[in-house]
Amino acid sequence: MPNEIWVLAEQVDGRVKKITFELLTAGAGFSKKTNQAVGAVLLGNGLQEAVKSLTPYADKIYLIDDPALASYTSDAYLINMAPFIKEHQPSVLLGGATSTGKDLFPRLAMHLQTGYAPDCTGLTMEENGKLVAKRPLYGGKVFAEMAFSEAKPQMATVRNNTFLVNENLGKSAQVISISSHTDPSSLKKKVVGLEKAAGTKLDITEAEIVVAGGRGIKAPENFKIIEELADVLNASVGATRATVDEGWRDQKDQIGKSGKNISAKLYMAFGISGAIHHVLGIGTCKTVVAVDTDPNALIFNYADYGIVGDLFQIVPALTEELKKALTEK
Amino acid sequence: MEIYVLVKQVPDPEALIKVKSDSELEIENKYFTNFFDEFAIEAGLKLKEKFGGKVTVLTVDNKKVDALRRGIAMGADDAIQITDPALEGSDQFAIAKALAAYLKDKPFDLILAGRQAMDDDAGIVGPAVAELLGIPHVNTILGLEVDDPKKGVKVIREVEGGKEILSCSLPALFTCQKGLNNPRIPQVMNVMKAMKAQIKKMDLAALGLSAADAGGQAAKIKVQKYLPPPKRLPVKMIKEDFPENVKTLVKLLREEAKVI
Numbered sequence: 001m002p003n004e005i006w007v008l009a010e011q012v013d014g015r016v017k018k019i020t021f022e023l024l025t026a027g028a029g030f031s032k033k034t035n036q037a038v039g040a041v042l043l044g045n046g047l048q049e050a051v052k053s054l055t056p057y058a059d060k061i062y063l064i065d066d067p068a069l070a071s072y073t074s075d076a077y078l079i080n081m082a083p084f085i086k087e088h089q090p091s092v093l094l095g096g097a098t099s100t101g102k103d104l105f106p107r108l109a110m111h112l113q114t115g116y117a118p119d120c121t122g123l124t125m126e127e128n129g130k131l132v133a134k135r136p137l138y139g140g141k142v143f144a145e146m147a148f149s150e151a152k153p154q155m156a157t158v159r160n161n162t163f164l165v166n167e168n169l170g171k172s173a174q175v176i177s178i179s180s181h182t183d184p185s186s187l188k189k190k191v192v193g194l195e196k197a198a199g200t201k202l203d204i205t206e207a208e209i210v211v212a213g214g215r216g217i218k219a220p221e222n223f224k225i226i227e228e229l230a231d232v233l234n235a236s237v238g239a240t241r242a243t244v245d246e247g248w249r250d251q252k253d254q255i256g257k258s259g260k261n262i263s264a265k266l267y268m269a270f271g272i273s274g275a276i277h278h279v280l281g282i283g284t285c286k287t288v289v290a291v292d293t294d295p296n297a298l299i300f301n302y303a304d305y306g307i308v309g310d311l312f313q314i315v316p317a318l319t320e321e322l323k324k325a326l327t328e329k
Numbered sequence: 330m331e332i333y334v335l336v337k338q339v340p341d342p343e344a345l346i347k348v349k350s351d352s353e354l355e356i357e358n359k360y361f362t363n364f365f366d367e368f369a370i371e372a373g374l375k376l377k378e379k380f381g382g383k384v385t386v387l388t389v390d391n392k393k394v395d396a397l398r399r400g401i402a403m404g405a406d407d408a409i410q411i412t413d414p415a416l417e418g419s420d421q422f423a424i425a426k427a428l429a430a431y432l433k434d435k436p437f438d439l440i441l442a443g444r445q446a447m448d449d450d451a452g453i454v455g456p457a458v459a460e461l462l463g464i465p466h467v468n469t470i471l472g473l474e475v476d477d478p479k480k481g482v483k484v485i486r487e488v489e490g491g492k493e494i495l496s497c498s499l500p501a502l503f504t505c506q507k508g509l510n511n512p513r514i515p516q517v518m519n520v521m522k523a524m525k526a527q528i529k530k531m532d533l534a535a536l537g538l539s540a541a542d543a544g545g546q547a548a549k550i551k552v553q554k555y556l557p558p559p560k561r562l563p564v565k566m567i568k569e570d571f572p573e574n575v576k577t578l579v580k581l582l583r584e585e586a587k588v589i
Contacts, residue, residue: 012490073495074456074465074466075465098489099486099489100488102452102468102469103466103467103468103469106421106451106452106454106455106456107456107457107459107460107466109422109453110422110425110453110456110457110460115550116549116550117550118451118452119450119451119452132553134556136558137448137449137450138340138447138450139342139447140558141346141347142347142354142555142556142557142558143555143556143557144552144553144554144555144556145553145554145556146550146551146552146553147550147551147552148549148550149549149550149551151549188464188465188497188498189465189467189497189498189501190495191493191494191495192483192495192496193493193494194488194491194492194494195491195492195493196490196491197490203489203490205489206489209588209589233589251471251487251507257342258364258365258507259507266582266586266588266589276343277342283559284559286586287582287586287588288561289582300564300566301564302561303561304562304564304565304586305564305566305567305578305582305586306565306566306567307566307574307575307578308566309571309574313571314571314574314575317571317575318575318579321572321575321576321579322589325579325583325589326589
């Protein structure tokens with residue numbers, strides 16, 4: 001059986017996550033180089049919409065549709081995926097470095113006795129099919145290229161916004177339905193509820209644009225101007241450890257070593273001094289803008305564009321200017 | 330409740346870490362107990378206070394045991410160090426094997442660990458130990474409610490766009506995240522006591538493992554090359570007065586960076 005490159009597809013209410021399309025695009029590049037088919041592995045319940053949107057991105061879609069898989073648990077996913085991976089022996093299995101990927105992949109890799117590189121910020125494939133995974137260590141103070149042993153599949157989870165999505169791969173996937181192995185009574189844990197976060201913003205790890213405020217914001221209610229700026233850019237709002245510890249912002253929005261690492265296309269920091277804990281979390285952002293009153297603020301060492309100035313003057317003006325610029329587009 | 334907490338001593342976030350060569354790092358000698366592990370220790374101690382029982386801290390390390398002493402200073406009852414020269418070069422899966430080999434015959438109700446260690450930032454060992462022990466795990470928990478350990482527990486886990494509430498039977502393994510609790514600061518007296526506390530050592534043979542199970546040979550994944558972090562170009566400071574500086578910024582973001 002020829003080898004295949006597999007991507008664990010993630011979807012919420014039928015909407016496939018962007019990271020899945022990123023990984024399928026990367027997979028298509030590897031497949032050209034090594035002549036392997038690209039398979040999307042899709043688990044859940046009621047997946048017609050997701051299948052439709054995945055079809056142009058993969059050669060095959062392996063589908064396990066079962067009410068017991070409506071919400072993710074590692075138990076149910078592992079029971080279904082392990083036998084099917086052993087049977088098909090894909091050479092690679094990729095997933096997003098998401099709450100699902102980071103929960104499932106280490107356990108699945110241990111089960112399959114294979115190698116796993118977590119939270120990668122780059123992947124390449126050699127002509128012999130060997131995957132090389134680039135990942136940050138020590139919070140991003142150094143990076144490492146990781147090599148895999150002979151065990152298969154070579155598994156990796158990848159940060160959001162690592163690859164560009166190519167919408168013109170021109171594929172038309174064959175859909176292969178797999179029967180579910182899930183016996184709900186055997187599962188040791190189950191999801192009993194979901195508290196949705198207020199608003200419709202993407203998580204800061206998923207958003208392409210993130211704008212954030214630090215101590216320079218002075219009071220929790222002042223985050224309003226940051227939120228208005230975020231609305232114009234369709235961005236998510238991040239925060240520093242100090243503002244989270246003060247109780248001004250939610251823990252889920254904390255950027256940095258004890259919070260989250262983000263790889264946004266554009267990150268804008270307002271009133272953020274640039275403590276090492278914080279800047280380690282933005283190391284893989286493409287473009288960084290910093291605005292602070294202190295010309296010596298460390299944040300400017302980690303930024304592409306800087307303005308020394310008063311954020312209370314600059315943020316509202318920037319919001320207005322962007323409104324104008326983006327409607328001209 | 331019988332509770333085990335997996336801990337690790339890691340470089341302090343302020344420690345300087347540089348690439349010395351393709352295969353070697355230079356790490357400043359500044360270590361602390363992994364930040365996320367303290368939430369796990371605290372969670373264990375809280376449950377012990379409520380239900381009685383014992384908290385044991387456990388590490389795999391040939392040299393550094395200060396995380397175990399921190400655990401004892403905070404209130405853990407016992408500390409175990411798994412140490413063996415053959416463990417040098419282990420990947421996370423080998424570390425998990427050593428931990429699981431120790432835990433498999435113990436009468437544990439709950440195993441707790443940090444979300445990830447702040448050195449390899451991998452988050453593998455916790456879920457891998459759970460897999461080897463055949464118990465459920467939940468990652469990066471923000472809440473843990475136990476009314477009656479026999480009836481299982483309720484845990485809250487952060488997911489993109491919200492919080493997931495799960496019911497889970499015990500025994501189980503949870504990895505802990507900032508926001509779960511406020512780790513106690515140990516009293517000086519207890520820190521002194523912890524310095525003198527006895528730490529039980531176990532080697533691979535005592536765990537029924539061989540060098541083939543652990544160490545570099547068994548590694549499924551290896552560092553092929555260390556790299557410095559990607560460098561940003563020097564910052565471009567926009568020095569015009571307000572509001573021209575804002576207009577220039579928008580222009581640069583559109584035309585130069587092309588990100589909006």
